[in-house]
Amino acid sequence: MSQEIPTAEVADPRIDVAALGEQLLGRWAKTRRTARELSARPEAHRIEGLSLEEHRARVFDQLGYLVEQxxxxxxxxxxxxxxxxxxGNIAGFEELVVADPSLxxxxGVQWGLFGSAVLHLGTREHHDKWLPGIMSLDIPGAFAxxxxxxxSDVAAIGTTATYDPDTEEFVLHTPFRAAWKEFLGNAGVHGTAAVVFAQLITRGVNHGVHAFYVPIRDADGFLPGVGGEDDGLKGGLNGIDNGRLHFDRVRIPRTNLLNRYGDVAVDGTYSSPIESPGRRFFTMLGTLVQGRVSLDGAATAASKVALQIAVTYANQRRQFNASSDTDEEVLLDYQRHQRRLLPRIATTYAMSFAHEELLETFxxxxxxxxxTDxxxxDLETLAAALKPLSTWNALDILQECREACGGAGFxxxxxxxSLRQDLDVYVTFEGDNNVLLQLVAKRLLADYAEEFRKLDAGVLARYAARQAEDVALNRWGLRQLAQSWTDAGSEKRSANFLKDPQTQRDLLADRVSTMVAEVAGELKGAAKRPQAEAAALFNHHQDRIIAAARAHGELLQWEAFTRQVDAVEDAGTKSVLTWLRDLFGLCLIERDLDWHLMNxxxxxxxxxxxxPYINRLLARLRPHAQDLVxxxxxGPEHLRAEIAxxxxxxxxxxxxxxxxRLRASAEAPVDEKVLIARRRASEKARLKERGSKARVGRSGA
Amino acid sequence: MSQEIPTAEVADPRIDVAALGEQLLGRWAKTRRTARELSARPEAHRIEGLSLEEHRARVFDQLGYLVEQxxxxxxxxxxxxxxxxxxGNIAGFEELVVADPSLxxxxGVQWGLFGSAVLHLGTREHHDKWLPGIMSLDIPGAFAxxxxxxxSDVAAIGTTATYDPDTEEFVLHTPFRAAWKEFLGNAGVHGTAAVVFAQLITRGVNHGVHAFYVPIRDADGFLPGVGGEDDGLKGGLNGIDNGRLHFDRVRIPRTNLLNRYGDVAVDGTYSSPIESPGRRFFTMLGTLVQGRVSLDGAATAASKVALQIAVTYANQRRQFNASSDTDEEVLLDYQRHQRRLLPRIATTYAMSFAHEELLETFxxxxxxxxxTDxxxxDLETLAAALKPLSTWNALDILQECREACGGAGFxxxxxxxSLRQDLDVYVTFEGDNNVLLQLVAKRLLADYAEEFRKLDAGVLARYAARQAEDVALNRWGLRQLAQSWTDAGSEKRSANFLKDPQTQRDLLADRVSTMVAEVAGELKGAAKRPQAEAAALFNHHQDRIIAAARAHGELLQWEAFTRQVDAVEDAGTKSVLTWLRDLFGLCLIERDLDWHLMNxxxxxxxxxxxxPYINRLLARLRPHAQDLVxxxxxGPEHLRAEIAxxxxxxxxxxxxxxxxRLRASAEAPVDEKVLIARRRASEKARLKERGSKARVGRSGA
Known part of the structure; x- marks a missing residue:
């Protein structure tokens, strides 16, 4: 076990704020700057207190402004x-959250989902026909x-698109109420078309979910056969007109099938470049991963805004005068306040750096x-691992910041x-966070199975349980950690140990791999058992496997953070950022400390x-909190918070x-407590005097 | 260590829902029923989507309705x-949250704060003069x-009330911007008077914070010298017109001092039945504890509504068909969903039972x-311990329920x-949760010091560290737990151990007392050190001591829950409720498992x-989830949620x-996957046939 101290610590480090800011902006810094400049303009801002209709109208007009710009x-x-x-497109897009998440x-609905579906699932003819109108907003559309x-279970949707070779049309139909399309942005009011996902049926065969371009509205309202409902008020994002759609045997031309991954010939023959229906489905859905990628970035941006506001306030606001009679303490000098805000700054750095890597991969x-496939x-797994973490973290950060500012935060x-209300739904849309983490878990289990296909499962489980040194297991980061750690280290040696990035990585990675190995061992053979039994067995470990997926995502964040610390050149910045990375890693380890102890x-x-070491890190980081945010x-044009x-x-x-002034003047009222203290002191003196007189009297007697 | 199983377990227990419902309603069941009947009426309901002005006007009118009723x-x-x-008043009042938290x-502002201040801080003359108008809503008022x-630091407010013996008036004054009264309900629009807290100054002495009755508005707006601002939109509770107030040498009669705990004679002489200014201040503030008590109850009521909706939905909604080809699973059959909702039901029971005891004490x-003093x-400490837990829990429960219902939850x-938005501020008003827990912590430390005044601190710290058996320490619940627990118990023995209420109590109580003892040991002697040093030392342990206070509150909840389990007579109900109490206790122990392991x-x-034992409890409780909520x-008139x-x-x-029907008909399209499987099977059969022919050929050769 290496005990090296990896970073040369600087005596009184200072952050180079400009350089660190540049590093945070990442590869698409220029695009981000342009987007931030746009988000700073009043035209793009949310106006609070608008009615549902006014907010929707404003945001629709703002879409036009985005086109113009x-x-x-x-x-x-x-x-x-x-x-x-x-x-670059995602980098710029996610900065819009700072202007108004509804915007x-x-x-995102218009260009990232509706437009992207035409782009990625359609072919050149579709692009030429519809993309110009979609790009210019002449065709506002929904993603149905x-x-x-x-x-979450898209493969099981009920809407059907049945091919009719007589008219060379698809017939779109909603067979029952649960198959109504739901929560669709642009469906409530503005959408004139939609990309509708439906089960493609031709010649008596259901080829699974495909996307169809369907006109839904003209100036007079819904087209014949199309119906719907407005979702009305939501917990946030009320600048968007979400709604429901249903179809009563609506006919569209055969060529409205977005046919990149599956086509139907005039005679009804189905063809696809991807033979496996399962792989075809996931490939189609995979083209839409950018939604998840951009939510990861938007959640990070909103967290940054919140922390910049809350830390600014915590550095100015005073309350209670514990350490002197006249001066009240600044909030951020309280340990509890540091514990509330500083680890969340660390988490936001981790989110930001990990997001940048996700963006690169994307x-x-x-x-x-x-x-390649x-x-x-990998991209889908990475997005599925990071989006849940950052969107949940954003809600946690926004809430803690609001509470840390007390009533003013409300x-x-x-x-x-408002940011929290708008971002609330980020944790369940574009993939419910729990479902996404389960996808990640299944990938982890599949990778594990792939790696050990030829080994006996019982052996594996025992390996995991014993944390045996093993070449194969080591690829998973399992290490014989226990032996060197049970030494009776001094507190200083323990601190050196904890701040060693190798320690942090080993602890975080080992937990993921051990949990995966354990569950894999217990699920071994499940596939061969009856379906209901296999499902029950998986369900029995569901909570743990989701926890493993979460830990996997956090490890990825930690690694991205560490790579960025390594990339810093300025010594002061590197020192502070190293502490911040340590804080991130050690807070994760602290949260799951029971696991590390039990195992x-x-x-x-x-x-x-x-x-105690985390508390020392907090004290060390506290002077740098403002620089870090x-x-x-x-700028103020983005924060737009009076208290900042x-x-x-x-x-x-x-x-x-x-x-x-009052203390220096003669007018200051005396505090009753001071008066009482003075009176007590003079009584005491009088009693003392009397006593000494008595003693004098006695001694004189 | 007792290993008894305290509850006779019933084979297939059923809950007596009506009887359990009655038990939950508690001592003021009749008042609660009346209040619920009122909250069920459309007149009391929130209408969503109203503008700020409309919502405020509606809620003001609803106050009139409450008076009528x-x-x-x-x-x-x-x-x-x-x-x-x-x-009974609080029991009824807190049920209004179900109609609209703004209401x-x-x-609460009108009768619980403004009216209560006149009642509890004023004397008979004040009661006769103002209470009738306050009760009838003729005088809407603010609590300034x-x-x-x-x-949080009320003692340090800046507003002054200086007595002028020449005119026998108090002069109310706001000396600087930070001393503007803020976040006052009824101050934005409706209030015509206010109870204003200010530093009482007479004859050059500041006697500390006192309350004054001050008219602020008439039909034409603010009275001379009074000014203010509307707080405008908030994150929730927009039916309330919060605002700011300031005073420019506003004169009020001497007799407008609410003089129960402190009076000024015509000549300016100050007198009080409570000599110590500190005790006097806390006595005055203590009369207003009912705000905290009622928030504890309202947070519990909102949590119940949320869980009743989310569990109903989770028992109907299906998604993914893991265990069969045709039937999708009900959400609540997923282990993860159980983990999300069932412990929160347990927590809500704990909150409800603990609140009932708080109400009794109140x-x-x-x-x-x-x-008595x-x-x-005790009442104040209990309220300060429970209000933070229940209000934070309510936000957590509302959010988890919203997420568990996916998009529909949004x-x-x-x-x-809306409930979450409204309840957000409950965690920082009527005492910021972190500040309240710190008050509880100080009380715990003071009690501890009281008990061990004559013992040496170093000895104490060592006691705590060693968990020595000691008569005095045992009063604090410290026990020599480790020895009997390190035995290599079987899983069954371990389960018996975990479900023993004595185990749960010991673990929970021991953690509180050990943490308090440890911090007390480290703070020993702090009072004698310079103020700044003592403050720094306390601050160094602030996070831990707040954690101890939280654990103390949770122990109180656990004990209240256990007393109610003991009170149940129906065997089936008792069985299920015992599991639920175990779930509550064991989830707390699981959350702090690292502490129990390290120590x-x-x-x-x-x-x-x-x-694993918690997972078994979840599976056992799952069939009872609907009964429990x-x-x-x-009723539906309270839940008012479409999905329920x-x-x-x-x-x-x-x-x-x-x-x-489709499967039974001839029209069902064949799934492409089935088609492929059939094709593969027939190819395989063909190959097999060929192979056997070849073998036949060979064998025949």
């Missing part, structure tokens, strides 16, 4: 006026995948630079509450030093000046 | 039309305590039945999001059986009937 076409083909820039998501009865696949699967103009990865003695790079304008410092200064 | 005068004196019923809180610069003090302090008409309270081996007793009306079961039934 050429802000949303980056991912489309050059020949149609786009720039084939996939990573971000409504733009989810149904009332089927959200760009490699979608630019064609590395577009394997790369697509006032709408200070931003937290012998950490001795009780070492474990007991973890909490300022490096996020949002410096108004609190002004008020505190005014109050303190008032009391200083 | 005689729903809000229970706590006032009989001679003025009340019924001197303090516990609850606005009623909090200032922009001072929320009633004893306020009815005069047990109105000690009883008041639609406003399904209730979760040798649980062996690694026993700890490893905890998770139905026992909360809210049975609509989901109807949709699922319709869809399943459709597929059954």
């Amino acid at each position: 050429k802000a949303v076409h980056r991912a489309f083909p050059e020949r149609l006026g786009g720039s084939d820039n996939h990573g 971000q998501i409504k733009a 995948m989810t149904e009332i009865g089927h959200g 760009d490699q696949v979608f630019s064609g630079e590395r577009d 394997e790369a697509r699967q 006032i709408t103009k200070n931003r937290f509450t 012998g990865r950490l001795s009780g003695q070492r474990a007991r030093t973890l909490g 300022d490096a996020f790079g949002y 304008t410096g108004i609190e410092a002004e008020r505190q200064d005014e109050a303190r000046a008032y009391y200083r | 005689k729903a809000v005068h229970r706590a006032f004196p009989e001679r003025l039309g009340g019924s001197d019923n303090h516990g 609850q809180i606005k009623a 305590m909090t200032e922009i610069g001072h929320g 009633d004893q003090v306020f009815s005069g039945e047990r109105d 000690e009883a008041r302090q 639609i406003t008409k399904n209730r979760f999001t 040798g309270r649980l062996s690694g081996q026993r700890a490893r059986t905890l998770g 139905d026992a909360f007793g809210y 009306t049975g609509i989901e079961a109807e949709r699922q039934d319709e869809a399943r009937a459709y597929y059954r």
